[in-house]
Amino acid sequence: MRRQPKTLAMCVIGGLLSVSVGCMNGGGPFLGFAAYPIPVSPMLQQKAEDKAWEHERYERVPILGPVTSGGPPVALDPPSDDEVIRVFHRSHPVHGGVPFLHEVNHDNVRIVTDLIADYVDPPRVYPLIGPAQLHHAQYKCTVYFTETKRVGWPVPHTIKDEDGQEVVYIDHNHLHMVGNVDTGANANF
Numbered sequence: 001m002r003r004q005p006k007t008l009a010m011c012v013i014g015g016l017l018s019v020s021v022g023c024m025n026g027g028g029p030f031l032g033f034a035a036y037p038i039p040v041s042p043m044l045q046q047k048a049e050d051k052a053w054e055h056e057r058y059e060r061v062p063i064l065g066p067v068t069s070g071g072p073p074v075a076l077d078p079p080s081d082d083e084v085i086r087v088f089h090r091s092h093p094v095h096g097g098v099p100f101l102h103e104v105n106h107d108n109v110r111i112v113t114d115l116i117a118d119y120v121d122p123p124r125v126y127p128l129i130g131p132a133q134l135h136h137a138q139y140k141c142t143v144y145f146t147e148t149k150r151v152g153w154p155v156p157h158t159i160k161d162e163d164g165q166e167v168v169y170i171d172h173n174h175l176h177m178v179g180n181v182d183t184g185a186n187a188n189f
Helices: 003-020 042-058 081-091
Strands: 102-120 124-126 130-151 157-171 174-177
Touching: 042 081, 081 102, 081 130, 081 157
Parallel strands: none
Antiparallel strands: 102 130, 124 130, 130 157, 130 174
């Protein structure tokens, strides 16, 4: 008989504790208006993702090992189609984009990449890197496309340019270490 009041009391205490813990009153910090979700435009989210993608993939300069003797240094990979299209859209932005009012489309895109220059500068000391040589690789990328403009107001019409062409220049520069390179891999701490 004495066990029932203890069990009932434990259930009541457990229920009160479960209500006061978590997101309810008394649990966690009070954030005020910051506790409510704020909607973010998909356009702003896409811009932030594109900026992070370009920084991660295309805005860093790699530091490679020394140039081997006996042969000319060869440039890294040519620019990818993704990189060319991103640079193309920066230099040739698509205005409009309002459905049924003004739309611009690029179709039948073809990219031709040509190596213009590939040379290595003499060694010099770079801060935080040490002695290194800068390897220049410059590419000329020609983008062929069909541009279709659809205007819906005041007079609906479509303009189609089948011979669209734009030239984009992309530099791929990277560094080569010079001399007896100590990467720190064998360092004893």
